[in-house]
Amino acid sequence: MTNSVPAERAVAFSGVVKAFGPLRAVDGVDLEILRGETVALLGRNGAGKSTAISLLLGLDAPDAGRVELFGGPPADAVRAGHVGAMLQEGRLVPRVTVRELVSFVAGRYPAPLPVGEALALAGIEELAGRRVDKLSGGQTQRVRFALALAGTPSLIVLDEPTAALDVEARQAFWASMRAYARRGHTVLFSTHYLEEADRHADRIVVMDHGRIVADGTGEQVKRSAGGSTVSLDLAGRGTEGLTLLPGVVAVEVRGDRARLRTEDSDATVIALARLGAIRGLEVTAASLDEAFLALTTAPLTPEAV
Numbered sequence: 381m382t383n384s385v386p387a388e389r390a391v392a393f394s395g396v397v398k399a400f401g402p403l404r405a406v407d408g409v410d411l412e413i414l415r416g417e418t419v420a421l422l423g424r425n426g427a428g429k430s431t432a433i434s435l436l437l438g439l440d441a442p443d444a445g446r447v448e449l450f451g452g453p454p455a456d457a458v459r460a461g462h463v464g465a466m467l468q469e470g471r472l473v474p475r476v477t478v479r480e481l482v483s484f485v486a487g488r489y490p491a492p493l494p495v496g497e498a499l500a501l502a503g504i505e506e507l508a509g510r511r512v513d514k515l516s517g518g519q520t521q522r523v524r525f526a527l528a529l530a531g532t533p534s535l536i537v538l539d540e541p542t543a544a545l546d547v548e549a550r551q552a553f554w555a556s557m558r559a560y561a562r563r564g565h566t567v568l569f570s571t572h573y574l575e576e577a578d579r580h581a582d583r584i585v586v587m588d589h590g591r592i593v594a595d596g597t598g599e600q601v602k603r604s605a606g607g608s609t610v611s612l613d614l615a616g617r618g619t620e621g622l623t624l625l626p627g628v629v630a631v632e633v634r635g636d637r638a639r640l641r642t643e644d645s646d647a648t649v650i651a652l653a654r655l656g657a658i659r660g661l662e663v664t665a666a667s668l669d670e671a672f673l674a675l676t677t678a679p680l681t682p683e684a685v
């Protein structure tokens with residue numbers, strides 16, 4: 381067995397459905413993640429993130445569609461040591477030390493990280509001699525991160541990795557995760573925190589009601605939610621024609637100032653410039669929070685109910 385992984389695609393979901401009774405927790409997901417990407421899976425409680433991660437790891441089988449890791453069934457990639465995971469639950473075995481546990485797990489992989497390196501990457505060298513059942517929640521979380529790294533996986537999957545961490549541990553965790561990603565490894569993590577997704581991922585995939593509702597960089601996600609606002613002084617001009625400008629989806633007038641909500645601020649500004657109407661021009665991008673809310677709180681359409 382080798383640890384070489386030829387496929388460019390680390391993860392491929394095509395038409396994946398997983399239902400629990402009448403509820404479609406994952407509802408027709410198509411998703412590709414290339415090797416070396418760091419991707420955040422973002423969504424509210426119950427959006428389907430953990431279910432998608434279970435399918436990805438082969439812990440659960442889809443009712444329809446196909447999931448592949450490195451061009452083959454998830455179970456093959458997991459067995460070959462290409463995948464490391466840190467899931468939300470799972471107790472650590474008691475009565476052993478952190479070093480013993482990490483050594484044991486590393487020893488089961490064909491090409492493990494040296495144990496000292498796994499401990500250092502997870503920031504837990506000082507905990508090496510401690511018993512794993514005597515650790516705090518945040519310390520336990522970091523041990524689980526070391527275990528996920530132990531086999532030098534090409535793909536690491538982290539389900540809400542910072543949930544139990546304080547601010548300092550959270551920063552240390554992201555620094556470790558990025559160091560691992562910089563080695564060319566693929567990272568997929570789920571989170572509720574927009575800030576984390578925007579700061580630590582190359583790409584954000586937003587899930588809602590089991591579906592992917594946006595996929596792109598933080599900037600692209602903001603744009604896909606009806607992106608930015610262009611404000612300008614009307615300087616006595618009328619507002620007629622503003623709604624027809626390229627990209628504009630809504631116009632609001634307050635006193636002598638117009639606010640144009642636009643999906644393409646560049647095109648809107650160029651058109652305004654052609655009209656000579658760029659007094660007091662200001663362009664503001666929607667915050668990722670605003671984009672996220674716009675994408676995930678939209679009422680269900682009648683056919684989706």
Ligand SMILES: Nc1ncnc2c1ncn2[C@@H]1O[C@H](COP(=O)(O)OP(=O)(O)OP(=O)(O)O)[C@@H](O)[C@H]1O
Pocket residue numbers: 400403404405423424425426427428429430431432
């Ligand atoms: N084993 C199960 N049996 C029945 N329903 C389930 C099961 N697992 C998940 N669900 C339901 O599927 C939907 C998606 O759940 P999932 O845990 O994937 O969401 P999530 O995005 O990970 O949420 P959270 O952020 O709260 O962890 C939810 O409505 C949940 O109640």
